[in-house]
Amino acid sequence: MKILLLGQHGQVSQELQRALQGAGKLTVLGREQLDLAQPELIRQHVQRLRPELIINAAAHTAVDQAESEPELAFTINATAPGILAEVAAELGAPLIHYSTDYVFDGSQAAPYRESDSTNPLSVYGRSKLAGEQAIQAVGGMHLILRTSWVYSQHGKNFLLTMQRLLQERESLSVVDDQIGAPTWAGTIAQATVQLIKHWRSGHAGPWGLYHLSAQDETSWFGFASAIAAHLRNQGKRVATLQPIPSSAYPTPAQRPLNSRLDCSRLQQDWQVQLPTWQAALEQCLARS
Structure with a gap:
C-alpha cells in the first residue's frame, strides 16, 4: 500500500513514522517538499504520487501566533485540507486528518460528543473547524480525528516545557481551571494504525468525524503535577507548583475551560481502545 504522510517534524507525524513502519510504502512530505501554505502545489504533487491512503498530520498549530496571522492559519488548516480531500476523492483514497478540541468553546458541563455544537474561541479553532467543514463538503472516504492537549518527546509541547521549567525554577504557577485529557502523540499514531488495519481487513466502521483523545481527565495543573512526580x-529536585485560574495567565488566544472529548463513538464504530492519559504518559516517559 502506498501511504502519503503530510507533515514531517510535527509530534503526530514523528510518531506515525514510527508506527507505520512495515504498513506499506511510506512517503513523507515535510514543508520543504510540499508547503501547505502554497495550496496551488498540492494537487499536482499528490496526483503524481497516486497514494492509496493520505494522512494529513501537517497543521498550523501555534495557537497564540495564529491570532496575528489568521490568513496563514486558514490557508494551512482549512484550504489545504479541502484540496487534499478533493484529490483523495479523485484517487479513491481515504484521507485521515487530525483536528482539535479547540473547535468548542468549553462552556458545556459534559464531555463533548461529535454531534455537539461548535463555537471556537480562537483563530486556530476557527481555522481547524473550517478544515473539517471543507473535508466534509467534499465527502468521500475520510476520517477527521479530533484530539486534545497533544504532547510527545518531540518539538514544543507542555511536557517538554514543564520538564525544563520544573528543574529551573523554585516555584511554578499552572492553570487549574481548564479540564481535558493530555494525549500522547504515540496514542494518536497507534490508534491511527488500528483504524488503517480495520479498513484494510474489510472491518471499517463508518467514515466521518470522531473524537480521539486519552481517557480520564485532569487540568494543566494536574498534568504538571504528574510530570513533577x-x-x-x-x-531530581523540582519546583513547587501553584494552581492558578486562567484569568491569572492571559494569552492572545482564549482556551476552552472544558476540553473533554467523549470518544465512545470511535470505540463502538471502529473497536479502537484508548488508554488513560496516566498510562500513556508512563509509556511516553519510559521511552526517554
Whole structure:
C-alpha cells in the first residue's frame, strides 16, 4: 500500500513514522517538499504520487501566533485540507486528518460528543473547524480525528516545557481551571494504525468525524503535577507548583475551560481502545 504522510517534524507525524513502519510504502512530505501554505502545489504533487491512503498530520498549530496571522492559519488548516480531500476523492483514497478540541468553546458541563455544537474561541479553532467543514463538503472516504492537549518527546509541547521549567525554577504557577485529557502523540499514531488495519481487513466502521483523545481527565495543573512526580521519582529536585485560574495567565488566544472529548463513538464504530492519559504518559516517559 502506498501511504502519503503530510507533515514531517510535527509530534503526530514523528510518531506515525514510527508506527507505520512495515504498513506499506511510506512517503513523507515535510514543508520543504510540499508547503501547505502554497495550496496551488498540492494537487499536482499528490496526483503524481497516486497514494492509496493520505494522512494529513501537517497543521498550523501555534495557537497564540495564529491570532496575528489568521490568513496563514486558514490557508494551512482549512484550504489545504479541502484540496487534499478533493484529490483523495479523485484517487479513491481515504484521507485521515487530525483536528482539535479547540473547535468548542468549553462552556458545556459534559464531555463533548461529535454531534455537539461548535463555537471556537480562537483563530486556530476557527481555522481547524473550517478544515473539517471543507473535508466534509467534499465527502468521500475520510476520517477527521479530533484530539486534545497533544504532547510527545518531540518539538514544543507542555511536557517538554514543564520538564525544563520544573528543574529551573523554585516555584511554578499552572492553570487549574481548564479540564481535558493530555494525549500522547504515540496514542494518536497507534490508534491511527488500528483504524488503517480495520479498513484494510474489510472491518471499517463508518467514515466521518470522531473524537480521539486519552481517557480520564485532569487540568494543566494536574498534568504538571504528574510530570513533577516522575522527575521526583528520578531523584531530581523540582519546583513547587501553584494552581492558578486562567484569568491569572492571559494569552492572545482564549482556551476552552472544558476540553473533554467523549470518544465512545470511535470505540463502538471502529473497536479502537484508548488508554488513560496516566498510562500513556508512563509509556511516553519510559521511552526517554
